[in-house]
Amino acid sequence: MTDVPVSIPNSPSAADYAAEDDRALIPDVKEPFELLEAWLKDANESEPNDSTAMSLATVDNDGMPDVRIVLLRGLSADEGFKFYTNYDSAKGQQLSDHPKAALCFHWKSKRRQVRVRGVIEKLPSDQSDAYFQQRAPQSRIAAIASDQSRPLDTRDTFNNRVAEISSIYGDDDDIPRPAHWGGYRLIPTEIEFWQDQAFRMHDRLKLTRVGEAWASSRLYP
Numbered sequence: 001m002t003d004v005p006v007s008i009p010n011s012p013s014a015a016d017y018a019a020e021d022d023r024a025l026i027p028d029v030k031e032p033f034e035l036l037e038a039w040l041k042d043a044n045e046s047e048p049n050d051s052t053a054m055s056l057a058t059v060d061n062d063g064m065p066d067v068r069i070v071l072l073r074g075l076s077a078d079e080g081f082k083f084y085t086n087y088d089s090a091k092g093q094q095l096s097d098h099p100k101a102a103l104c105f106h107w108k109s110k111r112r113q114v115r116v117r118g119v120i121e122k123l124p125s126d127q128s129d130a131y132f133q134q135r136a137p138q139s140r141i142a143a144i145a146s147d148q149s150r151p152l153d154t155r156d157t158f159n160n161r162v163a164e165i166s167s168i169y170g171d172d173d174d175i176p177r178p179a180h181w182g183g184y185r186l187i188p189t190e191i192e193f194w195q196d197q198a199f200r201m202h203d204r205l206k207l208t209r210v211g212e213a214w215a216s217s218r219l220y221p
């Protein structure tokens with residue numbers, strides 16, 4: 001087997017670390033949401049785009065993990081992490097069969113990671129309707145037209161379907177949410193904050209849900 005020629009940078013040297021600013025350790029928080037809000041705000045200011053992008057890991061009926069990026073579209077202490085997708089997609093099927101998932105944010109500009117594990121629920125339909133209506137009309141039509149995750153013979157088939165649905169609505173902005181599209185929330189049971197530190201001596205703070213409260217512990221890097 002020959003190696004595929006990929007560009008892999010060297011591990012940082014002592015001089016590289018010396019040239020960088022020190023990074024603060026993670027504060028000793030007793031609940032996760034205030035710090036999450038602060039880190040998302042930092043990411044929004046420093047990431048080039050999609051600062052709320054998060055990996056969503058699910059598992060299929062064979063126990064085979066799957067993962068893809070979705071956008072965080074809402075966060076609350078009561079309702080958890082909200083995202084929107086096609087309920088009939090691969091992830092939708094997996095979440096219907098196994099309503100547990102993990103999320104992972106990585107903000108390269110801040111050298112930070114947040115990992116989340118928890119249980120999944122569908123959002124109430126009024127929340128999905130409200131979010132759907134905020135989307136551009138073309139994005140709503142694309143959501144109606146897409147059989148997300150299923151085979152598409154040619155791009156023209158999709159374009160024709162989009163054109164057909166667009167012609168039904170014309171300039172009418174009242175494009176209702178299709179039943180196959182909507183939101184989920186992940187109710188967290190564990191949230192881990194990770195902050196890069198020099199020489200891979202990273203800082204990790206894990207919060208675990210205990211009843212209404214959170215237990216926190218530092219982890220070795």
Ligand SMILES: Cc1cc2nc3c(=O)[nH]c(=O)nc-3n(C[C@H](O)[C@H](O)[C@H](O)COP(=O)(O)O)c2cc1C
Binds near residue numbers: 053067083092148149
């Ligand atoms: C930056 C980024 C944001 C994305 N946001 C979403 C999203 O919010 N919802 C969604 O269904 N797919 C989103 N996608 C596409 C998914 O990664 C994935 O291709 C799609 O949902 C199909 O996944 P599945 O076949 O595992 O169901 C995004 C992709 C990227 C790269």
